[in-house]
Amino acid sequence: MASKWVSMVGTLLKWMVALSILAMAMAKAYGIRLFAVKTYGAVIHEFDPWFNYRATEYLAAHGSEKFFKWFDYMSWYPLGRPVGTTIYPGMQFTAVWIWQTLKMMPKYKLKAPELLRQAFPFVKAVLRFGPMSLNDVCVYIPAWFGSVATLGVFLLTREATRSLACSCISAMIMAIIPAHLMRSIAGGYDNESIAVSAICFTFYLWCRSLRSEKSWPIAILAGISYIYMVAAWGGYIFVINMIGVHAAALIPLRMFNSSTYKAYTLFFIIGTLGATRIPVVGWTPLKSLEQMGPFGVFITYQLLEFCNYRIRKHKDMSWSARVALRIKVFSVAFLILAAVVFALWPTGYFGPLSSRIRGLFVKHTRTGNPLVDSVAEHQAASDSAYWQYLHHCKTLSILGWFLCFWKTNPAKSFIVGYGLVASFFSLKMVRLLIICGPIASILTGVALGTIFDLCVSQVTDFLWFLAFGSSEEKKDALEDEASSTEPKSPEGKKTEKDKDKKGKKTAKKDNKDKDKDEDKDPQSPKEQYDKFWESTEGKALYRRTSPLRAMVAVVVLGFVAQTGRQPVVDFMEHAETMAQGMSSPQILFMTRNGQIVDDYKVTYEWLKKETPQDARVMAWWDYGYQITGIGNRTSIADGNTWNHEHIATLARCLVLPEKRAYKIIRHLADYVLVWAGGRGDDLAKSPHMCRIGTSVYPDISPNDPTCQQFGFYQDRTPTPMMAKSVIYKLHSHNKAPGAQVNPKYFKEVYSSKYGLVRIFKVLNISKESKEWVANPENKVCDAPGSWYCSGRYPKALQPLIAKRRDFAQLEDFNKGNREKNAYSRYVEEQNRRGGSI
Secondary structure, three states: OHHHHHHHHHHHHHHHHHHHHHHHHHHHHHHOOOHHHHHHOOOOOOOHHHHHHHHHHHHHHHHHHHHOOOEEOOOOOOOOEEHHHOOOOHHHHHHHHHHHHHHOOOOEEEEOOHHHHHHOOOOOOEEEEOOOOHHHHHHHHHHHHHHHHHHHHHHHHHHHHOOHHHHHHHHHHHHHOHHHHOOOOOOOOOOHHHHHHHHHHHHHHHHHOOOOOOOHHHHHHHHHHHHHHHHHOOOHHHHHHHHHHHHHHOOOOOOOOHHHHHHHHHHHHHHHHHHHOOOOOOOHHHOEHHHHHHHHHHHHHHHHHHHHHHHHHOOOOOHHHHHHHHHHHHHHHHHHHHHHHHHHHHHOOOEOOOHHHHOOOOOOOOOOOHHHHOOHHHOOOOHHHHHHHHOOHHHHHHHHHHHOOOOOOHHHHHHHHHHHHHHHHHHHOHHHHHHHHHHHHHHHHHHHHHHHHHHHHHHHHHHHHHHHOOHHHHHHHHHHHHHHOOOOOOOOOOOHHHHHHHHHHHHHHHHHHHHHHHHOOOOOHHHHHHHHHHOHHHHHHHHHOHHHHHHHHHHHHHHHHHHHHHHHHHHHHHHHHHHHHOOOOOOOEEOOOOOEEOHHHHHHHHHHHHOOOOOEEEOOHHHHHHHHHOOOOEEOOOOOOOOHHHHHHHHHHHHOEHHHHHHHHOOOOOEEEEEOOOOOOHHHHHHHHHHHHHHHOHHHOOOOOOOOOOOEOOOOOEOHHHHHEHHHHHHHOOOOOOOOOOOOOEEEEEEOOOOOEEEEEEOOOOHHHHHHHHOHHHOEEOOOOOOOEEOOOOHHHHHHHHHOOOOOOOOOOOOOOOOOOHHHHHHHHHHHHOOOO
């Protein structure tokens, strides 16, 4: 009886310690993400977050119905953008729901006891609850969801390993690993900041639905979590394919059964139906080649379950008949599917692989799309990038990956697959290191936690033997206690009827065991191993070696603690350094001497205060979100990059000689904004502008698709093409020899304090074109009275627009004989030759 109570107390203590560590990890995950708030205040960061914040403001002010019918004419001028059908709205709705909930809460301060704060330094003296501004909610969401993702990793590791030690270590790593920090710093109000949490919980719930034959209903929650993931981020394609690959792998792993079938079927149907209700997704899950794999697995599961149903119905079916049934069913299904694909393929029903997905399978700068190739995040990950974002987890996760093959289960097999897929795709694109954060944390936790569990179990077994006898004696004692509580006959003895029943059951069980034993190989190493340790000799040997094993375990634990102390300290310091480095809002940054430079923020505020409300500001697409989000002015293009041809037209305006460019600009913009102070300014980006423009307008750089003639010589003097361009003259106006804008075309009206941003007013703009674009009658609606009404280019530019070539990517194999541009043809040729671009 005493051993039972000790066991219960031990389990309770383990859970109390584990939950305390989890709370500390979640608190650390929140605190490490607040450097930006402490330094710069509650400020939205970077570019994309400003659009997300502007969309959140619109949702909060106008409600969901108008939000999904919002056609934004302040972006992508003069065309506009249907925001409601081109945005992943999960983050916006999450922020508004939190904001509205906090408004209903009274202001409340909770003072933490002094003893609690001394024991747990992460507990603040005062915890505040109550209403927050929408801006503050958006700023803090990444930090909040950093803690949520930490919890998700804890649960997923626990499901795979059933080990509290592995789970706690994984959570502590996930809280601070830079691969997750890079997209979840407070102020970085971007889709990935909540998407990682959705990924972790979707994967956890999927694995949880496979735990036992009765767990399949949990797949309903997995499907709902996946729907949230779809609403949150375009990376949902990774999630559905990861689960689809795992579901397919369960078949050869002999883990497919009726419960698995029910789980995947429920998940796929609920998840896909919910995904199609997200406007930006629509029917893509049933049309996109990127998502045909999981759909194929769904069909395969239906066919397998049908075959299994027929086999269960006809129990006397022979092995050859079962094989013949499966061949027949799958052959008929294959012919039907082939006919459907053959009929739909010419119609263009199936969408092509996007250039970003293509970029995962070809070398960076070889996608054939100069717009995609221009984004630094799309380059391949280097060894230094892995060290920067994963640090020691890169090495330890390899050990953890191999340990997952020990005592495997469906959840562990998922972890194995997740590790392979994440490592492959992160090698192709540095941005995808974000999906390595959870799996690297889990595998590192498996590596360290398994060592800890093995060592501690040896020590506890020895202590238990000293106190209560061997582990087997403990088990026998508990079984005796349980049997003593079984109901007996009034005389205290079992009746003859009970004995007869027991005898029949025993005989039946013996016969079954005998049949099973006949099927198995009695000489298998595993059986011999198990048989030995179950024998009296094996038990005696186990008891005799208990002190030695405990001693070795203590030595191993001491060695790991001693040698691992410094790497742990290094990892924590590296995480702190990375968190601080990632905490610059970009529109504000701190110099080495501690001075805060706010040139960008002040410039956009100047636009808001000093320019007319209907002012149109031309700038490279990178800055469009900040122009509309902070400056509240109309931009020509932004980071949505949905219209390649329009961005190419913008690029044409910036790289053409001044006179030719001005003839276009005066019809589109009132001001031109350029970044001019180094730090990746517009001059550094101008070669990409030229390539993007040439992909649609070949006359920009004839016979030179990669724009080798648009740049600088070794002595940093510009080439003739560069020297004549608008972007060079605006950037270097009165700062470089011979660089001056024509005073008849442009006038400098603003230069920031440190010269990082310059704004020029476009002189003698075409008022006729501006009024024509603003006239609602000149917009094109998809139906009379519809909200979906696209703008059009002014009449003066329509001849130019008619001459441009629509961009055809390398992957547009289902769009007939559309001619590819020179850049794409050049990339194709280089890909065939294996040369560099």
